[in-house]
Amino acid sequence: MSATNTAVQPPADAAAPVRHPEAPAPGEPVGSHYENCFGCGSGQPHGLHLATRAGEGVNVTAEFTVRPEHQGAPGLAHGGILATALDDALGSLNWLLRTISVTGRLETDYRRPVPVGSVLHIAAEVTAVAGRKIYATAVGRLGGPEGPVAVRADALFIEVKVDHFIENGRKEEIQAVMDDPDAVRQARAFEVNP
């Protein structure tokens, strides 16, 4: 049984999500939004190195290989790390909508323990959009994309502007991103959403 907070359930008048025409084609990798992201960046040695691909709808798939540095109990993935994996896959849905959003609420159900060495097969999709609120869901399975569910989550993401990061992030990291013209162009392009 799962108790679900109404904040992660779309209201009756929410709209169906629309795949952006410039979203990555189905099967294409959804690149990391930031090389130092713990979920998907290549610059974090202990990070999750999530490899995410676009699906045909407003959805993605990803694989997360659980390594010893991700343990909570002996030989098992830490629950917070599993939530991070789902959160990051959900965050990559931004590329399908071409909207920048951040996690407002993430509600996680843990159904099966996830051993070190296993691959978590993640599928995430946007279910509805209402103004700045983006409703999404993610599931992580063991043994393959059709395997038993180990962990799942419902989430509410909130659309923000690039200024959210510029105003709130530590200056050193923001400056480093702003010194990279490609990164600035990519971030700003998301704000021009037809």
Ligand SMILES: CCCCC/C=C\C/C=C\C/C=C\C/C=C\CCCC(=O)SCCNC(=O)CCNC(=O)[C@H](O)C(C)(C)COP(=O)(O)OP(=O)(O)OC[C@H]1O[C@@H](n2cnc3c(N)ncnc32)[C@H](O)[C@@H]1OP(=O)(O)O
């Ligand atoms: C040129 C430099 C570029 C630098 C940037 C570089 C790269 C960036 C690019 C992409 C990165 C994007 C995302 C990251 C992707 C993946 C990582 C995984 C995702 C994350 O890991 S991301 C980090 C964790 N995340 C946060 O760090 C959020 C902290 N938080 C806040 O920053 C504020 O909280 C915010 C902005 C969320 C809202 O603040 P706000 O002032 O804009 O708006 P407000 O509060 O009015 O909320 C509007 C309506 O949402 C409802 N609402 C809000 N929160 C709710 C909740 N929790 N439950 C139920 N309802 C909620 C309100 O009730 C209201 O509803 P209503 O309109 O009906 O009244």
